[in-house]
Amino acid sequence: MPHHRHDPAPGSTASLRTANQQRVLDVLRGGSTGESSEETCTFTQAELARTTGLAPATVSNIVRELATVGLVQTDRGSGRRGSSVRLARGAGLVAGVDFGHSHVAVAVGDLTGAVLVEERRGFESARHDHGEALRLARSMMLAMSAGQGTIRHVGMGLPAPVTNDVVRSSAIFPGWEGVDARAVAESVLGLPVHVENDANLGALAEHRQGVGRGHDSSVFVKISSGVGAGIIIDNQLFHGSGGTAGEIGHLTLDAQGPLCRCGSRGCLEAYTSSSTVVSMVAAQLPGATLDGVVRAAQQGSLGARRALEDAGLHLGWGLASIVNLLNPAIVVVGGDMARAGDLLLESARTGLRRHALDSVALTPVLASELGERASLVGALLLAAELTELVVDQA
Template structure:
């Protein structure tokens, strides 16, 4: 790499550091940016001038601080976060400071064709944009999918998301929306959101378990999402609990998902009341239905056994439980803690906290927004 290219890369990296400091800090002074980024004040000053000239940053009068403070300009653009679940799609719209401006949720069949899913998300996004007071450009899109995504970006598990098999999802999203895109597993994005804005604030390592129709895990190790060498880390739902157990949709037997996934539990409950969604099934349990409560309690213990293995191998400080099943609250979490206590070494079980996701079922969509912000070119 030539000296010119090295200088250009360093300057681009510094611009990104300043931009991210503004995203995380709201209205901040240039001195505060310099401290948080470890950049020289003169470097920060020059970058801020460039960003102001480019319409990315506004300067505002300092409130109780000497001089002006700066913030991401509201007219600089917007980003979209899209979360595809097994039975829904959620779209969130945010400004470049990360503030959510609007959100919309719609049902979606699990076996949908990827083109139909993306077109639905596009129409939802268009409605959200129409509700804004001013016209601002879309800068990037982040998308979460409930499927393993290989390191080359291809979805290769048709049993989990059949309409997306073989698709280069990032390319498909970028071509449809005409902006840079980031695509990731939905549990990874849920972990990203909870780590940055939710239950995981202040920890260095955590696991996010998304328990909805299926089960997935997102891992944050030393402050960064861990995807593994082949890009598919976190497929906890297909950990074999009993090789002679019930058949799983992935084709194996005795997967954790077959014991604790929402679809499996609602199917078991169907002899009492058929046609329920996972959310409706959880509501029955919360309302006191004994059969539903027992199924969720048992699911919690199965999850706790899997969480114990995860805790002993990776040592997270915190395990965050999210997704539709997390709406059961302590009915589910108590089982997870009990399973962790039974199957992990005592020092590990005692030091591994279990908490409910504070962003609720919005975690993957909020994480998709954060992924989109990372894709913004400044």
């Protein structure tokens, strides 16, 4: 069950001490850079003092306290304040879980959000209830963390709108509709869990570790069997008032267009999803998967190329609405469809230029750097960020 810390009284000496510890730990976890690796998350005590704004003596005391309880590890350098400091492996682990329509992916990492081990398995979510999916994730997590340490927090991504931890669409993710995903996940996994939409997690991962680094605003569009977006504004995820911002898959492009699984017509998803592209060439490439369609297009199949180009043009039309409204620095395209690369993205850029205002028509549209791992990496980063590490006050 989730651990609820009893914070010291505001303004007290204990409260200040806790806040200072948290500042140091946030820097060691990569909070100052948005990146997570042993290199970027190792600091000298002098660097910690400069980064946090705390007095060198205060930092020395905090480092000593954190080392005593096993949260940080120090390596002697030139002088006490020249020694390097990083989070100790024994401080604990976190896990990320990414559920898709046809897969479960699990990663275990350290408290900087760095992946130590990960695994992805095929799993037809539409054929199973949420309990079975969670039990599979639990068995994967236990096997992967065996002998490595204790998992303290789990980040979990779902390919559906999530409001107050409740999944709101049976059409998009059968077996989870109306489920309090956090409550059932914590019951099955026996750990604190934070639930997010998978596109939001992809946006977070690309912003911190992928092609979105260095940009304070971006939109990550995940295109697989569904279409959704995660939005970064001022370096923060934007959720909207109910938590469902970014559901661009159901922008209406043509009210007389093809029927969407949401019940409406002409949705962006109905033109650009992986299943749509596969169905478009089913007569020419019977039994082909999306990878088969991409391979055929690369080998010169006109039908396969046209299917991907048409999907890209419609994607660009949808992206035009997003960039006109939000003016992000970049748009990142991920999910299964991103494997088509420029076969999809070149026509998406064309569609964007046709429908966007001149001032934003050249917004870069780039492929995800993290690929199919983006949502999983984001889940792990979020779990690390939300794990409480402050030493309990005596």
